[in-house]
Amino acid sequence: MVKSTPRQIGGGRPREALVRRAKESIAKGSKSFSVASLLFDKTTRERAHLLYAWCRRCDDIADGQEAGFRNKSGELKLDTSSPMDRVEAIRILTNRALDGQPTADIAFDALGQVAAETGLTREMTDDVIDGFVLDAQEWRPRTEADLMRYCYHVAGAVGVMMARVMGIPADATETLDRACDLGLAFQLNNIARDIADDDAAGRCYLPEEWLAEMDIPPGQHMKPQYRKQLVKLTKRLVDSARLHDAAARVGAGRLRFRQRWAILSAANIYGAIGEEVERQAEFAWDHRVHTSTLDKIGHVIAALKETISGSFEPQVMPEFTRGRLMVMARMDGPIPDRPMTPLRDEGIRRKED
Template sequence: MKRPRTLIPSRHLRETPRQSGGGRPRASLISKARESIEEGSKSFTAASMLFDEDTRDRAHLLYAWCRRCDDIADGQDHGGTLTLDDSDPKDRVEAIRILTHRALEGHPTADIAFDALGLVAAECRLTKEMADDVIDGFALDAAGWRPRTEGELMRYCFHVAGAVGVMMARIMGVPADDHDTLDRACDLGLAFQLNNIARDIWEDDAAGRCYIPEEWLAEADIPPGQHMKPMFRPQLVKLAARLVDLAEQHEAAARLGAARLRFRDRWAVLSAAHIYGAIGREVRERGEAAWDHRVHTTTGEKLRYLWLGLRDAMRDPEPVDPMPRWTRGELMVMARMEAPPAPMPTTPLRDEEVRPATPKPQPE
């Protein structure tokens, strides 16, 4: 009688080799990432062309991951329609997190955008904490969250843009311990997102979202969910201007950090600041007509902002006094306080000689 074969002991099993980028060729990942950014963001494409080749490629790799996460979370494809099953938004965010962690651990994900993140993370030492900060913003949207206070609005902006700014700074070679420059990179991301929120108030409302703090709406005597009604348009114009004013404060602070970057990186960052800042200022200038047509910058305007970025890159930044109310450190604390508690460890503790059931006999 034959004995049944036993399972192979675990010591004989080989672990899947870890490879940054999921084992895909670097050139292939960069090519796909470039296609993604050219389709998804003409503004970012224009500014990123000023980087040196390595920085540009890494910026595109990071953008591809951000774009893919955004599409999965919203059920879209580069902002367009994407046919998905009836999966729960929270499940989609959890899938984003799992794929992201797998990519950061050097495992293949079967998704080129996540493999792109794995590659750029390995090259620039991007951490799981940085990526989780970004994913937490998608989690807020999946939960149908809305900000009650200005602080909660800024915490959301930190997740979806400020944290990306920090990752971009690391890609540009800012050391992990240069906290002041990383703070300024976060400021730039906050400015970008505040301008985007001001521009997209109508689109967000159509999607059932609102990022204007409830306290701001109450101060303006606008009932919840009614801010797009014509009778409240004058108050809404003031709230949008308040968003843009806040964005300009953080943009001014970001320019201080840009001055410490290499020249081409500084030029790219300051050009992007002009392009995104112009969006917010156009919203403010249009007044009640701001949401009749989506605000955007033309190719000619982008070229002008690239020239202005070059001019600013050759000058010292203007001093900022006072600095913005909301800091990266404070927003990170808020984010950690609102995060779910860490899971309890499941590894059993050794009990040998930790607390003996009976005392050992002492030698006489």
């Protein structure tokens, strides 16, 4: 008789060790979110760091950046396995972590720990991993809807997971919708900032229809002669980010004081990235746009004022709702390594679609 491996939350590692390594991961990988997370209460902050460690590790494995080794001369040898193989490894390790099995990878064990504490589900992690599948398939968005579907996978779904980490119940649909909006806003600003970096990596997240409208040939959008058109497309991204950001702030009003302050601080910091890209116009991609420490402090102070006074209700809500994007994520285009799952009532309000 074969014995099954007993459940070991966090891979059997001490929770404090997982939290310590997760804190190191976020300090290295995201100074913006690291600053905002300091405003959380201790438990929420630790759980947010545990979730971030998994997200960061998945990114690194998918890109083949941290799955390699150094030879005797110290040269880094990156993982040469296929992108789809790397995504499959992410999915296998993630599922083991959610099943309470050790993974031999501290970031995935961190996911197992925070999932056990907050009720994160396989459906949630699958939504995120499907974004890596799209990249592995060298997928490109054809329409704005395609772009928003991708943003849902890589950021909107993470926003929903972060809301659950903050203790938002699974049936608090409106608040989870707004958490998704915040993730979408973050990603749209990131795409605007990283157009040049993505092009260097052979990726483009600007919809083909947008490029065609501007008479920009495929793969040529970073050429100097198209900078003015690119500025116009970037404004579309940033304007869309503002719309989702405004919606997200409504949801932040339903959080506890420290959580609201942290989330609004993050929103201000990431929003400033998009605004700076827009301000620099044709020069925005000559260097990577970032916010200084002093700027971050200013955004945190502004967030405190909004936390106390409250956020304005937006006059227009975004067209691409979480419910609509979840339907698109499951119905629009093949993702062969994930079986089709039935839609659940959670977060899906069919009257919106």
